[in-house]
Amino acid sequence: MNHSMPDGSPYVPKWAEISRIEKLTESEKLFELRLSNGQPLGHKPGQFVEVSVLGIGEAPISISSPPINDNSFELAVRKVGNVTNAMHNLGVGGKLGIRGPFGTNFPIDEAKGKDILFVAGGIGLVPLRSFIKFVLENRKDYGEVTVLFGARNPSEQLFLSELEQWRGRKDISYLETVDRADENWKGNVGVITTLFPKVQVDPAKTICVVVGPPVMYRFVIMETKAKGIPDKQIFLSLERRMKCGLGKCGHCQINNIYVCQDGPVLRYSDIFALEEAL
């Protein structure tokens, strides 16, 4: 065996150039990127990449776009740590290191012909958007599509122009809520579970995909159980402090799984008994 370096090193990032930046909220920006080698990233909805800003470090970031023909991909990033703050200081033309894509993807094939219930809490919409957009682009492959989106307050809603399109679409049901309204908000007020009574599902043919903060999962699962959706038809994306993405550094281990490789997208029936997962 020859382990020559650095070409053979799984720690070497590829370089990507920022081609567009969109401010989403006060603390989140969308970065459109293209790999400098002209190749597609080769990801599937739900996977993540290790993003690096040289001299600052690396951070695991979920990919927010489905595979796109022009080889671009999108990362929506909240500025919260060293790497993400450094990303927010970059402009168009700025370079980021990319390793990956890593991990499991949303059930794009298993959900074909089935109804899909998307449940997104806060920036959980960022990874889930890759699957929602994939389904909308391949709309005829899927049955009834329902999107539930909850944000803490109206100013924390992401992808406003896309939400506006979803509100107007006849081929999906889009329901939204905020925990706390402002004076302009006319919609539902309350946590995301308050949307469930408004939703009708056929539990036998519904795939439910949930992404949100850790506290949300437990309560959403209570609602899916009440609707009779089997645990094996529920998919979650887990967040962990992943460092290597290679199943070695240990950080994302939960009992017998490494979230960077066995996840981040996991079937609820496979992890409901997994301590510390939810």
Added chain:
Amino acid sequence: MEHFLLEKNRLNEFLSALRNYEVFAPVRKVGLTVFELITNPKEAMLDLKNQPQSPKRVIFPQSEILLVFDKNNAAKEPKGRVGQKPQVVFGVRPCDARGFHMLDPVFEREYPDPYYLQKRQSTLLVGFHCSEPYPNCFCTSVGGNPSSPEGLDILLTDLGEQYFLEVITSKGEQVAKEGAAVLSSPTSQQQTEKEKLSGMAPQKIRRTIDTEGIASKIEKHFDHSLWRELSGKCISCGICTYTCPTCHCFDIQDERVRGRANRLRIWDSCMFPEYTLHASGHNPRPTRTERLKNRMYHKFKQNIDLYGVPGCVGCGRCITLCPENVDLVANLKVIKNL
């Protein structure tokens, strides 16, 4: 494989003869015995009982530059890696040699890790039969043996005035060839003496735990309130993980040196609260109880499921060096008896 005899007073000559190798051996440094590159055989301290650190760091260093980025952001190899001489690690305990067997599958699995594997392939392990085990050694409870050649290329047994030298692998044969001038043939009496010592060695291990069934007990009682008691003394200092020959967790960090960036890998510890802390502030493993429980789960359940063996070689360092006397063997017994 062949057997030789090495007179103790010719050990330095033997080490000096290994010109084609970089030799690492335990050396005395600020009151500690640590494995370091030696230039003079006299530096070697063959005090097996006094090794607070395992030789893990020779192949998986505590801090290691993975990538050096040049002005154009191109990733380069760190200097000094290519064409380096093969390494000999001298003075390895059999438990620590087995420790590398626990690390190998982690770095070999999907996405092979060239940094570890290159050094591993070019490193020979010369070990010593543990004739006087530590009070906290329990290698025989986790599949080891103080006189085991497993994982070693050469095994030495102390016969008093001489070492009985057994060549275990073909890599070891090369080393024996380089030092052939100071080796002689053992007598049948010395051979018998060596076998007698090997047979006696396991009986000198004073601590034992029957690990059969531990994995299922850990899983079954994952929610038990006893974990809180077991971790009550732990201060999350991480010494158990830093001295462990099988722990492999690491962090990846960048540093700037004269305007350029290096990417490093640095040992990390699952005992630290920051280890699992999310950017959001959420921590899935927030207290010492979850962290200690996770470490035991990883060693005695996950490792068995993934690789078929416990992730522990029974070296006893985590027990001996814990400032709060958290005792892994005692804790395993508590879980076993639940």
